[in-house]
Amino acid sequence: MNRKVYADNAATTPVDKRVVEAMLPYFTENWGNPSSLYSVGNKAKAALDDARARIAAIIGAEPNEIFFTSCGTESDNWAIKGTARANAAKGKHIVTSSYEHHAVMHTMRALKKEGFEITYVRPGNDGIVSPEAVREAIREDTVLVTVMMANNEIGTVNPIKEIAEVAHEMKIPFFTDAVQAVGHIPVDVKELGVDMLSFSGHKFNAPKGIGALYIKKGTRINVFLDGGGQERSRRGGTENLPYIIGMAKALEIAVDKFKDNQRVLAMRNRLAEGIKNIPYSHINGSLTQRLPGNINAAFEFVEGESLLLLLDAAGIYASTGSACSSTSLEPSHVLLSIGLPVEIAHGSLRFSLSHDNTEEDVDYILEVLPKIVERLRMMSPLYDAAERK
Numbered sequence: 158m159n160r161k162v163y164a165d166n167a168a169t170t171p172v173d174k175r176v177v178e179a180m181l182p183y184f185t186e187n188w189g190n191p192s193s194l195y196s197v198g199n200k201a202k203a204a205l206d207d208a209r210a211r212i213a214a215i216i217g218a219e220p221n222e223i224f225f226t227s228c229g230t231e232s233d234n235w236a237i238k239g240t241a242r243a244n245a246a247k248g249k250h251i252v253t254s255s256y257e258h259h260a261v262m263h264t265m266r267a268l269k270k271e272g273f274e275i276t277y278v279r280p281g282n283d284g285i286v287s288p289e290a291v292r293e294a295i296r297e298d299t300v301l302v303t304v305m306m307a308n309n310e311i312g313t314v315n316p317i318k319e320i321a322e323v324a325h326e327m328k329i330p331f332f333t334d335a336v337q338a339v340g341h342i343p344v345d346v347k348e349l350g351v352d353m354l355s356f357s358g359h360k361f362n363a364p365k366g367i368g369a370l371y372i373k374k375g376t377r378i379n380v381f382l383d384g385g386g387q388e389r390s391r392r393g394g395t396e397n398l399p400y401i402i403g404m405a406k407a408l409e410i411a412v413d414k415f416k417d418n419q420r421v422l423a424m425r426n427r428l429a430e431g432i433k434n435i436p437y438s439h440i441n442g443s444l445t446q447r448l449p450g451n452i453n454a455a456f457e458f459v460e461g462e463s464l465l466l467l468l469d470a471a472g473i474y475a476s477t478g479s480a481c482s483s484t485s486l487e488p489s490h491v492l493l494s495i496g497l498p499v500e501i502a503h504g505s506l507r508f509s510l511s512h513d514n515t516e517e518d519v520d521y522i523l524e525v526l527p528k529i530v531e532r533l534r535m536m537s538p539l540y541d542a543a544e545r546k
């Protein structure tokens with residue numbers, strides 16, 4: 158068995174060869190510092206401006222509303238800590254959801270130590286956060302509302318425009334972690350009406366270690382890194398020009414592939430149908446308001462980790478949740494948030510397909526997965542008891 162199926166694109170993606178090509182000259186010939194005043198620097202500055210403008214255009218922002226960072230985690234930290242601290246004199250309450258990425262969850266934990274109070278709104282069992290639930294959580298002293306656009310484990314996509322409206326009715330800034338959305342589905346900051354939005358290159362075939370934060374003009378937010386005047390003096394540090402160029406190129410390629418999203422969706426749906434045919438299995442989260450490539454399923458009477466290892470041995474790469482928590486045996490906070498019992502959360506698996514996957518990949522997963530599930534269940538006394546009932 159030599160087939161390799163990479164179905165963990167929500168964790169990271171390979172860098173597109175065209176992206177590498179676009180980046181290479183910025184390591185060698187065009188290596189200048191965009192802040193230098195001589196010609197090599199000017200060339201670098203022009204390339205930086207160009208990349209910023211192209212990225213801004215794709216997400217409907219102005220170029221000076223795009224701030225480059227080192228990753229999605231940094232963007233999330235900046236958006237949340239920056240607005241919370243800038244507005245702390247007005248109040249110290251934040252509304253978020255209970256199934257955010259750890260980059261948000263752990264930032265909240267840090268702010269709690271600074272005296273902020275956090276309300277975690279639970280998504281419904283379908284994995285969607287309702288604008289009404291957000292409205293109920295808002296208080297007089299709320300200074301920030303933040304809800305992710307697409308969930309990294311179950312792929313569900315939230316009604317961000319409506320949630321932003323709720324926050325704005327109360328004159329509260331709204332931030333969305335759109336790291337799973339940008340490069341995968343259309344994202345337009347003006348249409349969504351958000352004040353801040355984060356994204357990260359390595360989730361759409363740019364390198365790891367480059368991200369950005371959209372900050373709407375006029376948003377009150379603290380400086381994130383004090384330093385030279387880079388990023389309009391809000392995020393110091395010499396710009397990572399090759400990676401910024403790479404992210405611009407990758408985003409253009411990703412957006413061009415949206416026309417092929419139906420094919421990814423069809424593969425995902427076929428995978429979902431196949432999984433539903435496995436006894437005692439369930440799909441986690443809404444199948445309609447969801448990223449095209451994501452499927453998350455629970456298999457009763459098996460451990461997700463054991464499934465993962467046997468799939469790995471068969472050349473199939475999936476995930477039990479977020480890569481960041483895969484080293485711990487705690488059940489996923491996302492799956493518990495949507496109401497799954499602990500034991501079912503433990504038996505859950507995420508497949509995240511991309512445009513690089515093929516129908517043969519889906520065939521292969523559907524050939525291998527039921528056998529592995531069955532094999533593991535043979536070792537489960539609970540399964541044995543359930544079958545004999």
Ligand SMILES: *Cc1c(COP(=O)(O)O)cnc(C)c1O
Binds near residue numbers: 231360366
């Ligand atoms: C991957 C991810 C992040 C973190 O991005 P990094 O660039 O890896 O730091 C944040 N939020 C979500 C939803 C993600 O999927």
